[in-house]
Amino acid sequence: MHTEHGLTDAQQKAFEQNRADFAELKKQMRGFAETANSRLDASDLRRDLNPNHCLLCSCSEFRGAPGESCTCGHEMTSHDGYY
Numbered sequence: 001m002h003t004e005h006g007l008t009d010a011q012q013k014a015f016e017q018n019r020a021d022f023a024e025l026k027k028q029m030r031g032f033a034e035t036a037n038s039r040l041d042a043s044d045l046r047r048d049l050n051p052n053h054c055l056l057c058s059c060s061e062f063r064g065a066p067g068e069s070c071t072c073g074h075e076m077t078s079h080d081g082y083y
């Protein structure tokens with residue numbers, strides 16, 4: 001566990017908890033993406049050609065700047081391969 005200079009114990013603890021929460025979120029997002037991909041596979045949608053396809057529509061690739069939505073209207077995190 002690394003410590004940061006100039007932070008109080010409470011502040012360090014807050015960051016620690018935030019990191020734990022975000023690590024958990026990332027794990028869940030990966031799980032959701034896996035489930036989403038297996039649904040697409042099961043419904044015979046062949047998406048494996050593009051690693052950044054959208055999980056929510058037939059968009060084949062994320063097109064947009066980071067932090068902005070794709071042209072398909074879904075966020076970057078709705079596309080595969082971003083977490």
Ligand SMILES: [Zn+2]
Pocket residue numbers: 054055056057058059070072073074078
């Ligand atoms: Zn989409």
Ligand SMILES: [Zn+2]
Pocket residue numbers: 054059060061062063070071072073074079
């Ligand atoms: Zn898209």
